Amino acid sequence: MTTLVCYACGATAPLGERKRCSCGEPLWVETDASDFSWPDGPLRGVWRYSDLLPVSATSGVAAAAGGTPLVRTPALDEFVGCRLYCKDESENPTGTFKDRGSAVGVAWAEANDREWVGTVSHGNMAISTAAHAAGAGLNALVLVPEDVPAPRLAAIGQYDPEILRVSGDYGRLYYETLATESPVEFVNSDTPLRVAGQKTTALEICEAFTRGAREARSELLGEQLAPDAIVLPTSSGGHASAAWKALRELREAGLLDAESVPRLYLVQAAACDPIATAFREGADEVSPVEGGETIAYSIANADPPSGTRALAAVRDTDGAVVSVPDDDIRLAKRRLATEAGFCVEAASATAFAGIRRLTDAGELAADDSVVAVVTGTGFRELDADSTATELVELADLSERLDAVTE
Structure with missing residues (x-):
């Protein structure tokens, strides 16, 4: 795999020569997935899919990338309005996808x-x-x-x-x-190289569903070969592009058919939502916006370099792009912690806030299996003074414990 290709115009270039096409759109690694099948053997994470990557497995911290858990979270079903799964990318070595x-x-x-x-x-x-x-x-x-x-x-x-x-x-x-x-x-x-690695998020999600169906683990993953939808918070559009690339490759390999390809849904913060704006307006391309302040600062990209490619991914899979205000993000972040035990960054919480908006709009159904990608840990964002604590004298502890547990 030494060739890059433009998804938009089909132009090619050698890998390592440049990263964007002369037409202005980003390039990605050209891959022949026609003979790909779900791998066996000991390799885990990113390197489990070496047949679809432009480089072989390596050692060191890179060997620990990927292989993150897909967790069924029924406690949040009522909150988001569907059958929810969390792809927990905080399990990566530095805590993010x-x-x-x-x-x-x-x-x-x-x-x-x-x-x-x-x-x-x-x-x-x-x-x-x-x-x-x-x-x-x-x-x-x-x-x-x-x-x-x-x-x-x-x-x-x-x-x-x-x-x-x-x-x-x-x-x-x-x-x-x-x-x-x-x-x-x-x-x-x-x-291109970053997108090649990031597509393994969607590969892992689909493999988990496929293996779950084969092993009849219906109580966890049901009997589907893939989820109905994958929902990602979106900034540059790179991760969304990577998920689309993975789904295209799985279709080429015959591991997904037209009916089983998950719909891709992207979520942005309302204060800075160029991709969502283009989707709402029916535009063919994403244009820059005047970005405002948001608690989801890590996805506040007013001019996303893969915005138009992400828009194409959504339309190709019959998905959508929505944006959510900061208050919805805060609520989702809190509910993830208090009801499911996940500490996520604000950017990750936008996905869950977006799912609620999508179910309210009828875009997602109550019985849809929906995977929200938890893109990163929230432990870096914690404010030591954000949670009030009560000071209790040791002599009063027994009485206070009784009061708390009544």
Whole structure:
């Protein structure tokens, strides 16, 4: 797999030469999935699907990427209005789905004698890229905005990458890094190698349903070969594009037919929702918007580089794109913690808030099996002062315990 192809116009390019097509759309790795079947053997996670990846399995932290659990969460069915499953990506090495793309991108760079890998991020992708570079013994370059908060710098800096704070239009850095000739292999949000790794999220979901059906584990996964729907929070459109790529490959392999392909639903924060705006307006392309402030800051991308590709993914699978306000995100985040025990970042909670909106609109039915992708842990976002606690004197403890448990 050494060729990239444009989903929109079909143009090709060698892998490693460039990352976007001359037509302006992003490229992805061309894959022949016609002979693919669900694998057997000991390989787990991302590398379980090596036959569909542009690089072979590697060691170190990359070997731990993927293989995250798919959890049935009936306690939340009433809240969201359907049969809910959570794909818990917080189980990845650095706590988010970004490890899937970093594992493949860094492994490819190592196999092709690149000494440097880089990314444009001040959050999960920066942490993940730096961690995987450290695990592979490569140098990492991370470009962050000049006003990046100190705690985020500390989280990134623990892996000892080269960090450059950049002034000016941070949104342009994505394109600048891909256009500049440099020895650094940039694995940005929707670049081909990152998308190749991130498609394994959807591959794992569909394999879990297929194996569940074969093993008649109806109490957990039912008898379906795939869920009715997969719901993802969306920023650049890279993860959505990756899920679409996975479903296309499974259809090519004959592992899914037209009736069993899950519908893809994307959710954005209402304060910054360019893909949802394009979907509502029936547009063919996603245009930039004036983004506002939102608690789901990690998906607040006003000009998503794979926005139009994500829009195509939704329409091809008969899905939809919705946006949700911050109050709905807060409620979903709290209910996930108090009723299902999941601590998720605000960006992840948007998926659950979106599912509620989709069921209210009749887009999802009560008996639909719906997988919400929990894209990342919420433990990085916790505020130590956010939860009030009661101070109890030791001498009063027995009396207070009785009062609490009455």
